[in-house]
Amino acid sequence: MAGGGFTDDGNLKRAHLYEYNITSYFIFACLVAAMGGSLFGYDLGVSGGVTSMDDFLKEFFPKIYRRKQESLTETDYCKYDNQLLTLFTSSLYFAGLISTFGASYVTRIYGRKGSILVGGISFFFGGVINAAAVNILMLIIGRILLGAGIGFGNQ
Numbered sequence: 001m002a003g004g005g006f007t008d009d010g011n012l013k014r015a016h017l018y019e020y021n022i023t024s025y026f027i028f029a030c031l032v033a034a035m036g037g038s039l040f041g042y043d044l045g046v047s048g049g050v051t052s053m054d055d056f057l058k059e060f061f062p063k064i065y066r067r068k069q070e071s072l073t074e075t076d077y078c079k080y081d082n083q084l085l086t087l088f089t090s091s092l093y094f095a096g097l098i099s100t101f102g103a104s105y106v107t108r109i110y111g112r113k114g115s116i117l118v119g120g121i122s123f124f125f126g127g128v129i130n131a132a133a134v135n136i137l138m139l140i141i142g143r144i145l146l147g148a149g150i151g152f153g154n155q
Contacts, residue, residue, distance in 0.1 A: 047089050047092070052080075054068075060088075061082065061085055064080060068080075084136055087140060088136065092143040092144070094147065095145075095146075095147025095151065096154070097147075097151065098151070103115050103118070107155050115155050118152050119148070119152030120149070122146070122148040123153075126142045126145030126147075126149055127142070127146065129145060
């Protein structure tokens with residue numbers, strides 16, 4: 001065992017309880033973690049699909065819509081090259097990363113119930129703001145709240 005010469009056997013009194021056992025709880029925890037990761041991929045696919053829809057671009061990114069219609073011969077990268085569109089897409093992931101640090105503090109102080117509650121509230125308000133969005137600022141704020149919900153949910 002690597003580093004085993006530096007440990008005290010008194011600390012390993014319960015270690016034999018956890019050796020080589022793959023329990024149903026362990027498998028369930030792995031499945032939940034995998035589904036959490038797949039939700040990130042699902043959101044990436046959905047937001048990528050939405051940002052290429054003409055109705056969405058007309059409403060929130062008219063410059064990109066005009067560029068998409070005018071230059072049919074250039075690559076998609078050039079058509080969708082916009083900092084606000086990038087901010088819209090990445091705000092959820094960045095907020096998820098940052099909120100994970102705050103979520104660990106909330107979990108330590110208030111427990112899992114408090115962390116789940118904050119994540120659920122954040123998800124709720126993020127969904128409401130995104131559903132009612134009339135401008136890009138509302139979309140970004142909603143995505144940030146959804147990202148915070150993801151960060152707390154992953155915690």
